Amino acid sequence: MSRKPKGPQAVTANRLGDGAVVYLAETGRWSTRLEEARLLLDAAQADAMLDEAGRDAATRVVGPYLIEVETGDAGPRVASLRERIRATGPTI
Amino acid sequence: MYAYDRHDRMFVHARVEQFRDQAARRLKGELSEDEFKPLRLQNGLYLQLHAYMLRVAIPYGTLDARQMRQLALIARRHDRGFGHFTTRQNIQFNWIKLEEAADALHLLAEVDMHAIQTSGNCIRNVTADAWAGVAPDEIEDPRIWSEIIRQWSTNHPEFSFLPRKFKIAVTGSPADRAAVKVHDIGLRMHRNAAGETGFEVIVGGGLGRTPIIGTTLKDWLPKRDLLSYLEATLRVYNRYGRRDNIYKARIKILVHELGPEKMRDEVEVEFQTIRDGALALPAETIAEIAAHFAPPRYAKQPGFAPAHETLRRTSPGYRRWVETNVVPHREPGYAIVHFSLKPEGGVPGDATAEQMEAVADLAEKHSLGEIRVTHTQNLVLPHVAVEDLPAVWRAAEAVGFATPNLDLVTDIIACPGLDYCSLANARSIPVAQRITRRFADLGRVHEIGPLSIKISGCINACGHHHIGAIGILGVDKQGEEFYQITLGGNAGPEARLGDLLGPAVSADRVVDTVEAVVEAYLAIRAPGEDFLATYARLGLAPFKERAYAPR
Ligand code: SF4
Numbered sequence: 001m002s003r004k005p006k007g008p009q010a011v012t013a014n015r016l017g018d019g020a021v022v023y024l025a026e027t028g029r030w031s032t033r034l035e036e037a038r039l040l041l042d043a044a045q046a047d048a049m050l051d052e053a054g055r056d057a058a059t060r061v062v063g064p065y066l067i068e069v070e071t072g073d074a075g076p077r078v079a080s081l082r083e084r085i086r087a088t089g090p091t092i
Numbered sequence: 093m094y095a096y097d098r099h100d101r102m103f104v105h106a107r108v109e110q111f112r113d114q115a116a117r118r119l120k121g122e123l124s125e126d127e128f129k130p131l132r133l134q135n136g137l138y139l140q141l142h143a144y145m146l147r148v149a150i151p152y153g154t155l156d157a158r159q160m161r162q163l164a165l166i167a168r169r170h171d172r173g174f175g176h177f178t179t180r181q182n183i184q185f186n187w188i189k190l191e192e193a194a195d196a197l198h199l200l201a202e203v204d205m206h207a208i209q210t211s212g213n214c215i216r217n218v219t220a221d222a223w224a225g226v227a228p229d230e231i232e233d234p235r236i237w238s239e240i241i242r243q244w245s246t247n248h249p250e251f252s253f254l255p256r257k258f259k260i261a262v263t264g265s266p267a268d269r270a271a272v273k274v275h276d277i278g279l280r281m282h283r284n285a286a287g288e289t290g291f292e293v294i295v296g297g298g299l300g301r302t303p304i305i306g307t308t309l310k311d312w313l314p315k316r317d318l319l320s321y322l323e324a325t326l327r328v329y330n331r332y333g334r335r336d337n338i339y340k341a342r343i344k345i346l347v348h349e350l351g352p353e354k355m356r357d358e359v360e361v362e363f364q365t366i367r368d369g370a371l372a373l374p375a376e377t378i379a380e381i382a383a384h385f386a387p388p389r390y391a392k393q394p395g396f397a398p399a400h401e402t403l404r405r406t407s408p409g410y411r412r413w414v415e416t417n418v419v420p421h422r423e424p425g426y427a428i429v430h431f432s433l434k435p436e437g438g439v440p441g442d443a444t445a446e447q448m449e450a451v452a453d454l455a456e457k458h459s460l461g462e463i464r465v466t467h468t469q470n471l472v473l474p475h476v477a478v479e480d481l482p483a484v485w486r487a488a489e490a491v492g493f494a495t496p497n498l499d500l501v502t503d504i505i506a507c508p509g510l511d512y513c514s515l516a517n518a519r520s521i522p523v524a525q526r527i528t529r530r531f532a533d534l535g536r537v538h539e540i541g542p543l544s545i546k547i548s549g550c551i552n553a554c555g556h557h558h559i560g561a562i563g564i565l566g567v568d569k570q571g572e573e574f575y576q577i578t579l580g581g582n583a584g585p586e587a588r589l590g591d592l593l594g595p596a597v598s599a600d601r602v603v604d605t606v607e608a609v610v611e612a613y614l615a616i617r618a619p620g621e622d623f624l625a626t627y628a629r630l631g632l633a634p635f636k637e638r639a640y641a642p643r
Binding site: 014018020021058062063079080081082086089090091092 | 188525573
């Protein structure tokens with residue numbers, strides 16, 4: 001990521017078996033629910049989590065990367081349109 | 093139609109089993125993603141935003157009822173009940189699971205289909221005029237030549253790792269219905285001064301980041317030399333095409349950098365060396381392939397079609413459909429029928445399993461079992477007796493494929509865009525849906541006349557926006573969807589790229605802007621003048637003025 005993230009980050013990927021969008025949750029589980037994503041405030045910590053997720057890429061997920069997440073009363077929300085569409089599915 | 097022989101069948105089934113093993117090893121973690129990705133791509137399996145996408149080749153856009161039914165089965169069993177027909181006459185399934193991909197491929201192999209060479213830097217599925225074999229103006233069936241090219245290019249060892257992907261399109265008639273000037277190689281059949289048929293060979297066309305109209309390397313190529321000349325061209329490209337920069341790797345850049353003269357010379361030298369070698373096509377070989385595409389035995393039709401004539405007099409809806417979506421056939425008493433996959437508010441090119449099955453049934457009943465996919469994302473029944481048109485119309489209406497809008501403003505091409513595609517900058521489909529809703533009044537649509545709108549969600553231009561009379565390109569401006577609009581693009585024999593109208597407009601404004609352009613055309617057109625003619629006469633200025641006028 002070229003820009004320095006402003007807020008918390010989460011790790012996302014596609015699940016290996018079916019390509020579904022998943023987020024790295026607490027305890028190293030991958031969840032399809034953004035609400036369950038582990039939010040990482042510290043950039044160094046985020047990078048470490050991404051490294052760890054990379055090891056899961058062998059058998060569980062494809063192409064993990066960090067995304068920016070906004071937090072609010074209604075729960076976490078991804079910042080970019082692309083990630084919103086990944087999180088909620090096609091808009092059509 | 094061309095039928096697989098035993099070897100073709102064995103090969104395709106063997107590939108499925110090979111892939112089944114590869115996928116299983118990936119799922120067990122024995123193969124890394126880096127190792128597996130090229131293998132899955134070689135079998136048409138991409139990873140998109142939400143799932144794996146399987147791109148299936150429909151060679152030159154021709155398929156039969158049995159194959160269409162199998163596509164419906166795959167949609168139902170392995171996808172979410174639908175598929176998406178593309179501008180390359182292929183079908184894509186958007187929701188395939190890796191765990192089931194080999195099963196889907198197996199179903200394809202059962203009906204002599206596959207997803208090989210639908211990805212990667214190889215020669216992709218050859219596309220052709222969707223009216224092949226039935227168009228009144230056709231010189232020769234382009235599928236004969238497409239099939240010859242398919243056989244030559246399938247697993248061609250020398251051309252399996254080209255600098256970049258390579259697309260070939262063939263048209264067998266002077267009217268270009270295959271967009272041959274915007275392909276890596278476009279072949280246009282025509283007659284020389286002596287009246288012999290051969291090909292104009294157009295090289296280095298393409299859309300994408302650097303859109304270029306192809307250059308004619310050869311005005312007229314004898315048919316026997318087709319493969320030798322293609323091989324020579326590919327060989328020059330394979331040798332000199334750039335591999336250092338993905339954006340400069342297509343043959344269009346090579347033609348541009350070498351210049352047409354030098355490119356022509358290079359190809360000619362290679363061509364003369366191999367011309368009389370193994371690739372020269374003997375007349376018998378051509379005849380053998382041509383036999384697969386021999387015109388069917390049409391039942392003789394009486395000169396008068398009473399059911400059709402009566403309905404035409406009594407039903408304005410039917411009349412409009414016949415005038416718009418049905419075109420003349422070379423055989424008297426028959427017609428070419430288009431099913432519009434562009435209903436109001438629909439997803440361009442999408443068909444549900446039920447719709448596919450309905451088309452398969454209709455093809456069996458009324459079109460000698462044959463179906464075509466157009467590069468404008470519609471379906472065609474190529475051999476319908478005129479007297480059967482009322483029945484076909486009613487059935488098409490029942491499944492939502494009878495919108496009378498062929499080549500009109502709502503017959504929009506749109507790529508999957510940001511709703512599915514991992515490369516997208518912006519959404520395409522919702523823009524198409526909004527435009528079709530804005531132009532829901534069919535009277536108005538017909539009043540506007542022929543006008544192509546083409547939408548791509550990024551610079552890769554899968555939605556062919558450069559050659560739309562109105563082209564729409566999604567761009568990302570600081571995280572917001574914006575759309576660049578181009579005017580005056582054309583895919584036909586007079587192919588030209590659209591001109592940029594002005595600054596990109598926001599997602600909120602894009603439909604209004606398109607409507608303003610259409611309104612401008614209606615206000616300034618001369619009697620009988622279509623959109624492109626008005627544009628050619630008056631240029632951008634009058635459109636620009638209205639498009640950006642405050643509302
Ligand atoms: S044009 Fe871009 S967004 Fe559209 S399908 Fe092609 S790569 Fe995806």
